[in-house]
Amino acid sequence: xxxxxxxxxxxxxxxxxxxxxxxxxxxxxxxxxxxxxxxxxxxxxxxxxxxxxxxxxxxxxxxxxxxxxxxxxxxxxxxxxxxxxxxxxxxxxxxxxxxxxxxxxxxxxxxxxxxxxxxxxxxxxxxxxxxxxxxxxxxxxxxxxxxxxxxxxxxxxxxxxxxxxxxxxxxxxxxxxxxxxxxxxxxxxxxxxxxxxxxxxxxxxxxxxxxxxxxxxxxxxxxxxxxxxxxxxxxxxxxxxxxxxxxxxxxxxxxxxxxxxxxxxxxxxxxxxxxxxxxxxxxxxxxxxxxxxxxxxxxxxxxxxxxxxxxxxxxxxxxxxxxxxxxxxxxxxxxxxxxxxxxxxxxxxxxxxxxxxxxxxxxxxxxxxxxxxxxxxxxxxxxxxxxxxxxxxxxxxxxxxxxxxxxxxxxxxxxxxxxxxxxxxxxxxxxxxxxxxxxxxxxxxxxxxxxxxxxxxxxxxxxxxxxxxxxxxxxxxxxxxxxxxxxxxxxxxxxxxxxxxxxxxxxxxxxxxxxxxxxxxxxxxxxxxxxxxxxxxxxxxxxxxxxxxxxxxxxxxxxxxxxxxxxxxxxxxxxxxxxxxxxxxxxxxxxxxxxxxxxxxxxxxxxxxxxxxxxxxxxxxxxxxxxxxxxxxxxxxxxxxxxxxxxxxxxxxxxxxxxxxxxxxxxxxxxxxxx
Numbered sequence: 001x002x003x004x005x006x007x008x009x010x011x012x013x014x015x016x017x018x019x020x021x022x023x024x025x026x027x028x029x030x031x032x033x034x035x036x037x038x039x040x041x042x043x044x045x046x047x048x049x050x051x052x053x054x055x056x057x058x059x060x061x062x063x064x065x066x067x068x069x070x071x072x073x074x075x076x077x078x079x080x081x082x083x084x085x086x087x088x089x090x091x092x093x094x095x096x097x098x099x100x101x102x103x104x105x106x107x108x109x110x111x112x113x114x115x116x117x118x119x120x121x122x123x124x125x126x127x128x129x130x131x132x133x134x135x136x137x138x139x140x141x142x143x144x145x146x147x148x149x150x151x152x153x154x155x156x157x158x159x160x161x162x163x164x165x166x167x168x169x170x171x172x173x174x175x176x177x178x179x180x181x182x183x184x185x186x187x188x189x190x191x192x193x194x195x196x197x198x199x200x201x202x203x204x205x206x207x208x209x210x211x212x213x214x215x216x217x218x219x220x221x222x223x224x225x226x227x228x229x230x231x232x233x234x235x236x237x238x239x240x241x242x243x244x245x246x247x248x249x250x251x252x253x254x255x256x257x258x259x260x261x262x263x264x265x266x267x268x269x270x271x272x273x274x275x276x277x278x279x280x281x282x283x284x285x286x287x288x289x290x291x292x293x294x295x296x297x298x299x300x301x302x303x304x305x306x307x308x309x310x311x312x313x314x315x316x317x318x319x320x321x322x323x324x325x326x327x328x329x330x331x332x333x334x335x336x337x338x339x340x341x342x343x344x345x346x347x348x349x350x351x352x353x354x355x356x357x358x359x360x361x362x363x364x365x366x367x368x369x370x371x372x373x374x375x376x377x378x379x380x381x382x383x384x385x386x387x388x389x390x391x392x393x394x395x396x397x398x399x400x401x402x403x404x405x406x407x408x409x410x411x412x413x414x415x416x417x418x419x420x421x422x423x424x425x426x427x428x429x430x431x432x433x434x435x436x437x438x439x440x441x442x443x444x445x446x447x448x449x450x451x452x453x454x455x456x457x458x459x460x461x462x463x464x465x466x467x468x469x470x471x472x473x474x475x476x477x478x479x480x481x482x483x484x485x486x487x488x489x490x491x492x493x494x495x496x497x498x499x500x501x502x503x504x505x506x507x508x509x510x511x512x513x514x515x516x517x518x519x520x521x522x523x524x525x526x527x528x529x530x531x532x533x534x535x536x537x538x539x540x541x542x543x544x545x546x547x548x549x550x551x552x553x554x555x556x557x558x559x560x561x562x563x564x565x566x567x568x569x570x571x572x573x574x575x576x577x578x579x580x581x582x583x584x585x586x587x588x589x590x591x592x593x594x595x596x597x598x599x600x601x602x603x604x605x606x607x608x609x610x611x612x613x614x615x616x617x618x619x620x621x622x623x624x625x626x627x628x629x630x631x632x633x634x635x636x637x638x639x640x641x642x643x644x645x646x647x648x649x650x651x652x653x654x655x656x657x658x659x660x661x662x663x664x665x666x667x668x669x670x671x672x673x674x675x
Contacts, residue, residue: 035246036081039296040309042216043316044070049215050319054208057201058218066219080308097155101163104145108166111138115177121550123574123643123667125537127178136527142167143271143523150267161245164270169241171274171530172281176237181548181581182229186285188548188577189601191232192584194218198228203585210286212320229581236288240281244292245270247299248497254302255443255498265505269497272504275525276421276496279533280486287483290324293317294490297328298450302442307332307339322367323480327457327487330360334449360456365463368480410528411540417532421489428495431502447495454491460484545574546643551667552578556599558662559637559670568598568631570611570624571639575668576601589631596631606630614638615645619654624673638671 049058049066056062093101114135124130149155149163175183182188190210196203198218217231252266260266280288297313300306314332318325333356341349413420432447439447464481507518535543556579559569566589569579576599587598593606600608610627617623624636638658640650651669655661658671 035243036300036309037078039243040078040081040312041070041074043293043312044073045219046212046216046316046319047312048073049219050211053197053202053211053215054206058197058215059201060222062201063219063222066215077308093159094154097152097159100145100148100152101159104142104149104163105166107138107142107145108170111135111142111170112173112177114138115174119178119180121180123546123549123551123641124179125543125546126535127174128531128534129537131174131178136531139170139530140523140527142170143526146271147268147519147523150271151264153262153264157249160267161249164245164267165241167271168244168274168278169237171533172237172240172278174530174534175282176233179547181550181553181578182233183547184283184285185573185577187232187283188580190214190285191228192580194221194228194232195584198222209322210320212316212318213284213286213289215319232284234284236281236284236292239289240278240292243296247296248273251299251302251494252497252501255440255446255494256501260505263505265501265508268504268508269501272522272526273497273500275522275529276424277417277529277533282533286321287323290317290321291486291490293320294324294328294487295493298331298491298494301331301335302446307335310335323364323483324487326363326367327360327453327491330356330363330456331449331453331491333359334453338445338449357452357456360453361459362463364457364460364484368464371480407539409524410531413525413528414532414541424496424499425489425492428492428499431499432495450491450494454488457484457488457491461488546641548574548577548581549667551664552641553582554664555639555668555670556582558664559639562637562660562662562670562672563635565635566633567635567637568596568607568627568633569600569637569639570607570614570627571599571637572611572641572644573600573608575599575639575641589633591630591632593630598631611638614654615640615650619650619657619671621657621673624657625675628673628675634675636673638673640669640671642667642669 045066048069049063052058052062052066052069056065058066114132118130118132118135120130122130146163146167149160182191190213193203193210194214194217197214198221213235217228217235220226220231221228248270249266252269253261256263256266280291293313294317297310297317300309300313311332314325314328317328334353337344337349337352337356344352429451432451436444436447461481461484464484507515510518535545537543552575555571555575556569559567560583568589569575571579579599580601585597588595589598590596596605596607600611602608607627607630610623610630613623614620619638624638628634628636638654640647640654644650647669654669654671657673659674660672662670662672664670
């Protein structure tokens with residue numbers, strides 16, 4: 001009886017919560033204030049869900065509590081979201097507009113259909129290995145028609161934002177569609193973690209990071225019934241496509257002079273902005289989701305009277321990933337200082353200003369130092385030097401080679417990409433200082449604070465390059481510091497957007513021949529950006545990392561069938577990803593050095609070191625026995641993918657030392673070792 005009452009109460013509370021959510025999203029439009037309201041609501045779910053998960057769990061009680069608190073806080077604070085409404089979103093379309101929108105939709109669907117037809121279970125280095133060249137033709141034609149949509153003056157903003165959102169999704173969704181089992185390695189780890197949270201309510205230990213993404217996906221999974229796999233794959237590309245065009249449009253209106261607020265240059269700026277690249281938005285990870293929320297935090301800062309939404313976005317960013325959240329909080333602190341500086345004495349203003357800049361400069365290095373084990377030897381014995389920064393930025397600078405003209409053009413951009421971005425940042429800063437005296441007061445303080453925050457983050461970057469991390473493999477040592485480079489670029493983005501807007505405005509004033517040349521160049525650069533934002537395998541570049549394939553999944557299932565006792569497996573990380581996807585975190589062994597997963601995770605862990613010995617030295621029985629001793633089991637497997645370097649030698653040698661071996665479609669070889 002008690003269980004029935006509990007179930008009824010749970011269902012009743014869920015029903016009430018869903019009704020309230022339905023009221024909130026009723027008549028949702030891509031433009032107008034409701035766009036900001038939905039973003040505000042999602043951010044509250046992330047913040048409150050993270051707090052409840054950290055201190056309790058995300059079982060049904062935790063989810064209901066999250067929804068109730070989110071709805072209550074939203075209803076209390078929604079009147080403070082003061083972004084203007086667009087009261088004239090809907091219009092009766094004329095025939096020309098209908099044909100234009102229909103034409104764009106047709107080519108967009110053709111491009112999307114081409115991707116769908118080429119979905120693959122193969123181990124891929126690049127999605128372009130299987131994508132038909134027709135995709136690029138359809139994408140180019142859709143981009144050309146979208147250009148016409150942006151230039152149509154009497155077309156309401158809602159239609160332009162819908163089309164731009166669709167184009168952003170098409171650009172960022174290639175990996176989402178092509179890789180049938182998923183792309184990358186980290187998403188498999190996060191997905192397995194969320195599956196466990198969904199089943200048991202929590203996972204121990206509870207680190208104070210990633211919670212924002214976990215809570216958002218688990219709650220939506222429970223409420224909608226959609227799989228965690230689907231939600232996890234679509235989250236970042238989908239949210240970027242929905243919210244970025246709207247946020248960019250609002251930001252451009254905020255910084256434009258009154259006579260240019262309806263200028264078609266604003267829409268063209270949003271269209272061509274992806275030329276800068278969008279690789280962080282092709283894959284869902286907490287880090288990538290936090291980049292998106294940091295961009296939204298900064299873009300929604302103007303005008304400076306708007307404090308609540310940037311604050312909530314910054315808190316959501318922190319809940320998703322503190323590495324990005326700390327700069328977001330520092331940025332909001334600068335906003336609050338400027339907002340309320342009239343109430344402070346000048347000396348107090350300066351003290352707070354220096355404290356905030358010091359926070360931006362030292363918070364990230366300190367956080368990374370603590371995350372790395374708080375070991376002072378990590379500073380003196382660092383494997384990454386300041387020279388690593390310059391090597392990272394300029395290691396590919398150069399001219400293109402002697403292939404066909406199109407590939408030469410693509411890699412002329414690729415080889416000099418970092419140089420081009422740095423040049424754009426410098427040019428944008430110079431343009432800001434040149435035009436600042438004539439700019440609105442809000443934009444002047446906004447730009448000055450961006451530059452000051454960027455300078456503090458450069459200090460953070462230089463300090464972070466002196467840190468090393470004992471649990472990371474050699475080639476991953478600079479990964480965390482390199483993320484600060486992306487954060488610095490994000491803080492420079494608004495200035496670059498303003499410069500791009502001005503360049504487009506100048507181009508629009510030229511004669512038809514000059515404008516046509518620039519249009520062709522812009523559309524070509526869009527195509528190049530799409531190509532370069534994904535892994536590549538061509539005559540200039542080999543991204544090397546293969547995707548998890550159908551054969552990998554068959555291999556882990558076959559090993560599980562072959563095993564007669566507890567076992568471990570030595571394999572590459574994509575096979576480990578297939579194991580995570582299939583078995584989750586259900587197979588751990590207690591060892592003297594702590595819990596050990598039965599596949600090599602992470603790549604810096606002991607099992608992966610044994611795997612490297614097997615493939616790069618010699619796949620002998622003694623190495624496998626050492627791995628078995630570590631885990632305390634009597635059965636182990638070595639899995640070798642045919643694409644691995646010198647796989648033929650490894651396979652032939654392993655056949656001599658293994659007790660038994662099998663292969664799957666001549667793509668994956670399995671070697672069984674028993675004591």
